Amino acid sequence: MTLPSPAPDRTAVVTGASSGIGAEIARQLARRGHGVTLVARSVAKLEALATELRGEGVRVEVIAADLTDRGARAGLLGAIEGRGLTAEVLVNNAGHSTLGPVAASDPVAEMGMVELDVMAVVDLCSRFLPGMVARGRGGVLNVASTAAFQPLPGQAGYGASKVFVLSYTQSLAGELKGTGVTATTLCPGPVETGFGERAGFTDEEAKAALPPVMWVSATEVARVGVEGLDKGRLVVIPGTANRVAAAVSQVTPRSLLLPLLTRSHPGLK
Incomplete structure (x- = not known):
């Protein structure tokens, strides 16, 4: 096992923890005895x-922060250390998506998405990893998506952001080898979390485009994600169908894949 042992002065930082996958990851960590800082x-x-989580007998901290704000991100580590805690685990889960063709997009919304989905990951890793490496222990779990393995017409910026997160985290894993710190990318497929509705399409529309076999619950995504982090795995893709689809999409010619993806995406209907 690679996760640091729980202790009263140690915490696992989970961003985007208010609902969905982030909340479930926090639950999984708390059940393993880890104190958590919810952001x-x-x-x-x-x-x-x-x-709820204090009922597991662990220390739980709450920090309200808008991670699209660079000042808020810059102050997060200090706020945690100011509470007498050492951040042993960092889970970059916060993220959102826009919807529709780039030619009809709102530039402000697009930049806000990139700020949260890309810049926040880079910023927080750059701030939290030095301490982990100095201590010789720690783990980073960056949440991407199976969108990282293929183009995503209708959510071009979101898909590209997840490609970045996957590549960035794999590079981190290479750099961190031998330090006692690990980096894992969690790449879920479709999950019923309300994420799609916030982006602009309903779960019903998504289910019409994606077969039921690909859908995995947020609880299961979190379980296999934390397990993968604990085992030091490089990439975790919940669900057999999603693992197969990710593998197939990487070798399918884009000339065949792009028309299929474009026709099926609810954001381009």
């Missing part, structure tokens, strides 16, 4: 989750 914009949801 998101929604204070009320974080506090409710914190109350």
